Amino acid sequence: MRKKYFLGFCSLVLIVLLAGRTCAAEPLFVTAPHKMMVDVGLQHAEVLRASPSSAALGIDCGMADMCGIDPCTCGSPDEWGHCACNGTKKTPVSYKVMVDDPKVASVTVSGAKLTVKGLSAGQTNVTVTAHLQHYTDAVQTITVTVNSPFYLFWILPVAAVAAVLLLWMFKRKKKGKR
Incomplete structure (x- = not known):
């Protein structure tokens, strides 16, 4: 009989601790x-x-996760209910x-x-x-x-024009040497 009351009490405490906290993101x-x-x-x-762009998340103190959220029993939860008794840290996206x-x-x-x-x-x-x-x-x-x-x-047309000019200059020099 005592065991039943104890389990009922523990369930009630757990429900109170998690009240208002959801797993929906x-x-x-x-x-x-x-x-x-x-x-x-x-x-x-x-x-x-x-x-x-970021969130102030509670620094994990090792409590067991329940539904992705730590039940904060120390009295210092962050805005998502995670334990923040070790403070919070700014976590970027x-x-x-x-x-x-x-x-x-x-x-x-x-x-x-x-x-x-x-x-x-x-x-x-x-x-x-x-x-x-x-x-x-x-x-x-x-x-x-x-x-x-x-x-x-534009590099191909410029290269073609440069090649024609070089050939013309080369032919002109050859004519000048004769």
Whole structure:
């Protein structure tokens, strides 16, 4: 009989501790361009912006996780109910990128800076995923178009004109020596 009351009391305490705390995550929003253009061999950088950009998370003190949330029994919870008796730390959004065709472009992300380098002419999609604990991940697709380098369009005509001038000068010098 005592065991039943004890289990009931423990269940009640657990319900009170977790009251008002849910496992549902809030949405995270990320803004990035929907289209980017870059020439082969060149790079283009954009700054990714997420809202919120960071969160003050409680520093884990080793309590057991329940439904992804530590029940704070020490009386110092962060805004998500995690134990913060060791204080809080500002945790920024982390980004992950995936390129559909890595032969067309290489993409890196450092902090919130997205850098695209054109590898060969073509088009590919880049999927950017923003992650912040306690928020729903935000996913955005960017269409990257890699163009042939502009200098290829004028270097060939200039080289042809230079070759004709050199031949003309060479023939003119030969005529002058006779």
